[in-house]
Amino acid sequence: MDLQVINSRDPASASTAMVSDAVFARDFNESLVHQVVVACLARSRAGTRAQKTRSEVSGGGSKPWRQKGTGRARAGTIRSPLWRGGGVTFAAKPQDYGQKLNKKMYRAAMRAILSELLRQQRLLIVDELTVSAPKTKEIAACLKRLNVDESVLLVILEPDLNLYLAARNLPGVGVSEAATLNPVDLVRYDKVIMTTAALQWVGEWLQ
Numbered sequence: 077m078d079l080q081v082i083n084s085r086d087p088a089s090a091s092t093a094m095v096s097d098a099v100f101a102r103d104f105n106e107s108l109v110h111q112v113v114v115a116c117l118a119r120s121r122a123g124t125r126a127q128k129t130r131s132e133v134s135g136g137g138s139k140p141w142r143q144k145g146t147g148r149a150r151a152g153t154i155r156s157p158l159w160r161g162g163g164v165t166f167a168a169k170p171q172d173y174g175q176k177l178n179k180k181m182y183r184a185a186m187r188a189i190l191s192e193l194l195r196q197q198r199l200l201i202v203d204e205l206t207v208s209a210p211k212t213k214e215i216a217a218c219l220k221r222l223n224v225d226e227s228v229l230l231v232i233l234e235p236d237l238n239l240y241l242a243a244r245n246l247p248g249v250g251v252s253e254a255a256t257l258n259p260v261d262l263v264r265y266d267k268v269i270m271t272t273a274a275l276q277w278v279g280e281w282l283q
Contacts, residue, residue, distance in 0.1 A: 077101055079194075081272055084202045087221055093201060093272055099282045102191040105184070109259065112185035115175040116260045123171040130155050130163030182259075187282050189262045200224070200269045205232055210241035215249070226266035231257060233273040254278050 077100055078092040130136070136155030143150060157165040193199040200222065207214040219228065227248030232239065235253060243249045252261055254274040262268060270278070 079201050079275075081201045081203055082222065084204055084218055084222065087223075091203070093275060095275065095279050096283055099187050099279050100191050100194050102184075102187045104192040104195075105188045108181065109185050109188055109263070112177065112182055113259050113263060115177045116258055119174040119177075120260075121173040123173050125168045126170055127164040127167035129167045130157055132167075133161070133163045136162075183282050185259050186257075186262070189259055190278070190282075193262065193268055198267045200267060201272060201275055202269055203272055205230055205239060205269065205271050206236065207238050207242045210238045212242050212245045215239065215242040216246060219246075219249070222269070224267055224269070227264075228267045228269055229261055229265040231268060231270040231274045231278075233271060233277055254281075 077095050077097050079095055079100070081091045081093045083089045083091075130153065133155040136153035140151050140154050141148065153162075155162045157163050190199065202222070205218070207218075219225075227250075229250045229252055230239070230243060231252050231254055233254050236251075240251050243251050248265075250261065250265060252258075254270075254277040257278065
């Protein structure tokens with residue numbers, strides 16, 4: 077399959093890039109994509125909540141009053157969950173929300189998403205994405221030349237600090253490296269702009 081490669085400096089001139097049909101011409105498996113996206117979102121949860129049980133709250137080592145004869149209810153510790161300053165009955169603890177996700181499922185979902193983006197004309201391939209300085213107006217001008225006014229994810233091969241700094245002030249614009257590309261980012265943005273170098277890396281990775 078040949079994909080059109082747009083010149084980021086002059087969109088009127090374009091070339092082509094060869095990609096594998098096994099990666100960019102797959103059927104869209106909605107249930108698989110949903111499962112993988114949910115698993116990725118679940119894995120990103122911190123799960124660091126923590127509360128103390130009655131045994132973890134400091135104090136309460138001695139019985140507050142004798143068992144019988146006072147007329148009051150029996151009490152063994154002042155750190156009971158029924159008492160002010162006591163522990164929590166069902167205390168929340170650090171939890172791992174991660175779900176098992178096979179490598180084959182993950183890659184199959186990535187291929188399905190990329191193929192669907194291509195069918196919907198939401199995947200654009202450009203020769204390069206570079207800025208001479210960390211200036212927001214440069215990347216804004218580039219997006220304007222490409223006629224992109226929706227939320228967009230810029231996918232590059234190597235880390236580019238200038239590009240990160242230039243794009244971070246633009247609402248709805250994200251930057252990702254090909255090695256860290258994930259299904260959540262691909263479905264979050266309206267369009268995806270990928271450089272030819274990143275396209276080649278992704279194609280080899282998902283082959």
